[in-house]
Amino acid sequence: MSRSLRALSRPGPWRRGRLLAALALLLGLLLLLHARVPDRGGLGSLLDTFLPWFGLLVPVLLIGALWRRSASAVVAVLLPAVAWTGLFGGVLGDKAQAADSDLTVVTHNVGAANRDPAGTARALAASGADVLALEEITAQARGAYEKALADTYPHHAVLGTVGLWSRLPLSDVEPVDTAMDAGPLGAAKSAAEKLPSNRALRATVTTDEGPVAVYVAHLGSVRVMPRGGFWTDSRDRNARALAATIAAEDSKRVVLLGDLNGSTDDRALAGLTSRLRSVQDEAGDGFGFSYPADFPVVRIDQILVRGVTADRSWVLPATGSDHRPVAAGVSW
Known part of the structure; x- marks a missing residue:
């Protein structure tokens, strides 16, 4: 008799796990409405950048719902599961369109603190790139890159901390104003922020099928400030100027x-992503994370295009930098 009473007094499967159900619904709404989260203190930008990782919470909530035998929580988990799949499900497969391309390009933040610039240059030369872009080139390392890449790339230009090496002729090389500044007020400068202020260039690459305008850019750093939160002012200003x-x-x-210094989901890069297409989104395999090199969790190194077809996109092995190089093949 007492067992029967206890069984009747227990909440049913639709009443158990209400907290789990509420958390699942909140996660689903966050995924669906993340663009409406205010960007105060860079919060919205931070959320946009790491949004794919929120998918890890879905199986955790599902396991909790099954453990609690909560029907309401299981049903509620469907919302974030469907929302995440709608946002990122198409990214998971290999979307490569072709193995052969008219032009192969590689970009790499080589790292101001890189202790082996020559080794990094040799690895990049072996990548098979027709056009190679480097960012965060120091005055001390510039000679090492130029020497190691000279045999493979007869044409090159370096302006400030960015450079372009090409198998094809270069012309019309000029700096691009990205409205750089000194960095966050009162913050200790990183090695990159101590470099010269020019961090973008434009050049024309001459191909058999006509000219291609190639831009190389290194936008401002994103930093976590002790007071003020996620600091993105320099990066955001640079992105607007470049756009x-x-x-x-x-x-x-x-x-x-x-x-x-931002993913293509980051609202701060909307001026660029609304005019250019991500080769990783169109022809990559998975998320293509590139930073940090030891355990990449975000893709902040980008190849964006207009007027060409993205054939494939991939991430190259780590070098002596804290970033990994990213590559793409494009065709006319």
């Missing part, structure tokens, strides 16, 4: 290579 330049570009074919 304005891209918008005024006359060339039908445009390739942007560089460390943009």
Whole structure:
């Protein structure tokens, strides 16, 4: 009799696990409405960047719901599961369109603290790239890169901390104003922030099928501030300035290579991603994370294009940098 009473007094499967159900619903709403989260203190930008990782919470909530035998929680978990799949499910497969391309490009933030620039250069030369973009080149390491890449790339240009090496002729090389500043007020500068202020260039690469406008850019750092939270002011300002330049570009074919210090889901890069397409999104395999090199959790090194077809996109092995190089093949 007492057992029967206890069984009747226990909450049923639709009443158990209410907290889990509420958490699942909140996660689903966050995934669906993340763009409406205010960007105060860079919170919205941070959320956009790491949004794919919120998918890890879905199986955790599902296991909790099954352990609690909560029907309501199991049903509630469907919302974030469907929302995450809608946002990122298409990214998981290999979307490569072709093995052979008209032009292979590679971009790499080589790292101001890189202790083996020559080794990094040799690894990049062996990648088979037709056009190679480097960011965060120090004055001390510049000679090592130029020497190691000279045999493979007869054409090159370095402006400030960014450079472009090419098997094909280069012309019209010029700096691009990205409205750089000194960095967050009162913050200790990183090695990259102590470099010269020019961090973007534009060049014309001449191909058999006509010219291609190639941009190399290294946008400002994103930092966590003791007071003020996630600091993105410099990066955001750089992105707006670069987007304005891209918008005024006359060339039908445009390739942007560089460390943009943000994922293509980041709202701060909307001025660029609304005008250019991500080769990783169109022809990559998975998320293509590139940073940090030892255990990549985010893709902040980007190849964006206009007027060309993205054939494939991949991440190269780590070098002496804290970033991994990323590569893409494009065709006319």
